[in-house]
Amino acid sequence: MSEPTAAQLDYIESLTRRAGASLSEVKAQLQLDEPITVEGASKIIDALKDRLGIVGSETRPPKRGQGRAEDSGRLGATELRAIAEGRRPAPTDLAVDESWILFRLAKLIDLELAIGEPARWAGANQGEQIRVEHLEAYFGSVEAVATAFGVSVGTVRSGWGGVLPPNRVFEAVVKTRGYVQAPH
Incomplete structure (x- = not known):
């Protein structure tokens, strides 16, 4: 039994994220045992591609930090804005570019607060005590x-x-x- 390749594992991760599925769910549906073999990884990939409606083969799995956010698993502008505004916590696995953008947004927010632009937000606590x-x-x-x-x-x-x-x-x-x- 041979282990799946790193490329297979990366592609499975990308496909499960895009399909909104968990790897354990797909393995259970296919009745695969641990550890996953190359053949098992191929079955998982085929099942996920069927679920996503992918016909044939994609040229290569999307790499982290490249392409569209929904394809690569990277954060898009909407998610980055939500994190910068404090409406969503930052994930622990930020890419270098994502960290750079969030750092620059934080500096901009600090500058806006310092000069009073835009109008000050009352916060999640709506100006009351912080609970x-x-x-x-x-x-x-x-x-x-x-x-x-x-x-x-x-x-x-x-x-x-x-x-x-x-x-x-x-x-x-x-x-x-x-x-x-x-x-x-």
């Missing part, structure tokens, strides 16, 4: 909030009483890149 639930929505979990602020999970859950202490407000504004704002 733990706002931070949890941004960071993704109570554990991630605790890590970001360098405190224990117990402090976030119980010690803060559901509301961020006033001495941590500026820190929260900076760490969330404006997703929450200081209360009015």
